[in-house]
Amino acid sequence: MPQATTTRSGRMQPAGSRLIKFFFGEELPFVSHGRGVFVYDTDGRRYLDGCSGAVTANLGHSDPEILRALHEQAERITFAHRGTFHSEQSEALAERLGAMTGYPYVFLCNSGSEAVETALRLTLQYWRERGEPNRSQFASHAVSYHGATLGGLSLSGHPQRRRVAEALLHEFNELTPPYAYRFAEGRDDAEFTELLVNHTAEVLDAHGPAAAGVVVEPVGGAAGGAITPPDGYLQALAGLCRERGLPLIADEVMTGMGRTGMMLASQHWDVRPDLVVLGKGMGAGYAPVSAVLVSEEIIDAIAAGTASVTNGHTYGGNPLGSAVALAVLEAIESRGLVANAAERGKQLRAGLEALARRHEVIGEVRGLGLLQGLELVSDRVARSPGAPIGSLTRAATFAARDQGLLVYPATGGINNAILVAPPLTVTAEEIDLLLELLDASFTSLTSEESTLL
Ligand SMILES: Cc1ncc(COP(=O)(O)O)c(C=O)c1O
Structure with missing residues (x-):
């Protein structure tokens, strides 16, 4: 049996696992199950799936x-x-x-x-x-x-x-x-x-x-x-x-x-x-x-x-x-999901633009329907992506996960960005919750106590 070790967030991960991961040694929660727009880990924590896994789970989970x-x-x-x-x-x-x-x-x-x-x-x-x-x-x-x-x-x-x-x-x-x-x-x-x-x-x-x-x-x-x-x-x-x-x-x-x-x-x-x-x-x-x-x-x-x-x-x-x-x-x-994507997309976009007015780290909001992106910058005027490239994206993704929200990292090496793309089945109330969690994520990311940046 692999030994378990305690991670930064207090969660456990197996040491000596044979499974090759994206980032060796990265601490990630273990997934347990999903219902609708929510995913649960084996510690019972709930995450709002704000990116449909990898812009994939378009109907939510366990439909x-x-x-x-x-x-x-x-x-x-x-x-x-x-x-x-x-x-x-x-x-x-x-x-x-x-x-x-x-x-x-x-x-x-x-x-x-x-x-x-x-x-x-x-x-x-x-x-x-x-x-x-x-x-x-x-x-x-x-x-x-x-x-x-x-x-x-x-x-x-x-x-x-x-x-x-x-x-x-x-x-x-x-x-x-x-x-x-x-x-x-x-x-x-x-x-x-x-x-x-x-x-x-x-x-x-x-x-x-x-x-x-x-x-x-x-x-x-x-x-x-x-x-x-x-x-x-x-x-x-x-x-x-x-x-x-x-x-x-x-x-x-x-x-x-x-x-x-x-x-x-x-x-x-x-x-x-x-x-x-x-x-x-x-x-x-x-x-x-x-x-x-x-x-x-x-x-x-x-x-x-x-x-x-x-x-x-x-x-x-x-x-x-x-x-x-x-x-x-x-x-x-x-279920009329294409129309729902258009409608909920408008709500999401308006909410993200409101967040951009409050959080300097958001350089631009863009996208169509339920495929929205946030460009993240260390300096809004200079449009600087910060160094090293990718670190701001990872920090924002972690900050969101700590709040119980999943967003998708979208950086190819020249910028920092995340995708916000919930399932096409998402309701108006769930979009409101997503925006609240994202707001809290950016507040914690940029707070003085943050260890993510
Ligand atoms: C536009 C686009 N094309 C192709 C791919 C590759 O798809 P897959 O990862 O299923 O091979 C992706 C995956 O992110 C994508 O976004």
Whole structure:
């Protein structure tokens, strides 16, 4: 048996554990169970899940309808390989997801990274089938996160995550990010949009006949904290891709499934990307499920050529995951959760802006719907992220946890930010409680007695 040791907060953690953790030796509570927007640890402490785990548990925890669907499917069959059997569950999921998003084709995977990788492969295959196999260069933003696999990481503007794999990565992350707080340098939205689009055009020109496509998070999540582009930017980017015949790939792993108050965040700007990547909220924490939504043009080219997409992952499209994701879609629709995200998002945003007026450490509030981000600064006027980068984010996350609130760290190595993204089922009273706890967190973080900073 591993020995237990007492931690800073008086909680226990096993010493000599065989399990490799994010941060070796970090003290974390042990999770016990969850109900709705609350999670409980094994000491009986309650936490308001203000970030849906990792912007994933979109229906909250232990939802009875989803548990019933999971249980019923598990009793029938949990796994059958898609190379051997079709499954009614994955057919029904593709049908419903396509109808809810307006896409004719769906490819199923298990994680966001796998789905990003699949979107890249489908795009490469599209070019190959059209007789242009040399098109292999993607362009993505210099502040972004697209996954932990080598393709997804190549796209990611996330210095922390890239570091260890740098030798194997492509420098796809070249585009100026639509991150006005740090990159607009006094330009208004129209001027900043023009700068962004011009830079994208230059990058694509440099790629020339090797250009394969552009990958974008409509609202940037894990690397910067709900980076929301100026209105007009996504339309202009889509226009640029259309002019050049390049597929636009929207990575909506975090922003999709209603999170921002629309089923897909791209819909806020009336943009229909050629491929859309979904994950996280698709299984809503009940099963690892992800997908790529694919337009006619991509599939038509493949259908006219090899008519096969043989790349995939063992568990992709398994009946259990598909049944769970189908139940999640049913819940999103029948409970009006996209509209709730928009409505509660307004309340959350107003509350966060009020907090920013009281707490100097909040440099900016941004985001859409229930994906809100707080940029944290050590000096508001200089917009200084403080040193070392990331320390303010971790301190704020700990301060919140000590108050019984979970928020998500969102720093890729150039700034400090946290995401506030409660489940789409959140009520008005729960948002009020979240804001109270966050207020107390910032008060304790910046108090003279604080040992966190
Ligand atoms: C936008 C985006 N894409 C891809 C991923 C990778 O997803 P996963 O961690 O499920 O592989 C993430 C995860 O945070 C994400 O936010």
